[in-house]
Amino acid sequence: MYNKRILVVDDEEAILLAFRKLLKRPNVEVDTCECIEDAKAKIDSIYYDAVIADLRLSGTLGQEGFEIISYIRNKSKETRIALITAYGSSGTFEKAMGLGADLYFEKPVSMGNLNEVLESIGVK
Template sequence: MRHVLLVDDEEAILYVFRKYLERAGFAVSTAANAHDAIALFGSGHVDALVTDQRMPGMTGDMLVQRLRSVRPGLPAVIVTAYAAECSPDLRNVPVLNKPVPPADLVAAVERALSLAAKDAPA
């Protein structure tokens, strides 16, 4: 089972997105901020990251960069109401606008995983 690390500072968003992803067959861990996400990432296997952009302490794109410094090519998706704030330099990171339909979130995670698999060394 593929494992998604879900990060958002809004508890209701974590709950709803977790349900979307679990119904699609993913195992999901949640974190309410980037610092907790970094700790969770370091303590177990994560196949993909789904993060909010605007959070206290560290933005979502900064979190993606930080985790990719440890694991280059980590599949990631940013879901935000502030897409214009996201760094255009992030490679293969789709940015979805909140509110996001469940099927769109699941499809974006699946695409990110698929792209990462294609880019992985043989």
């Protein structure tokens, strides 16, 4: 039985596979999706202890990660949110935190970064 759930949202399948493997623990279920629509559907039907979302999901200059942060914060104040991006800047960091993100990482994301996510939901 799982007692913690994490959702990873990224449009790169290799990242989804890697994060699923690296975050997996006996008491942690890891779900993944590639687009904002699927992320919203999962968030509507399942409570997640943490969500890790890429800033840009569509392969364009979009910033869907910000929308995911706002969407989650309107539903849950407890869910830990980590925004990841290959396009980091101080402005991106400030906006993410202002919208309610708890963690912010620039790609490539390290195992130490993923451990921060796990620790934020009480998993060692």
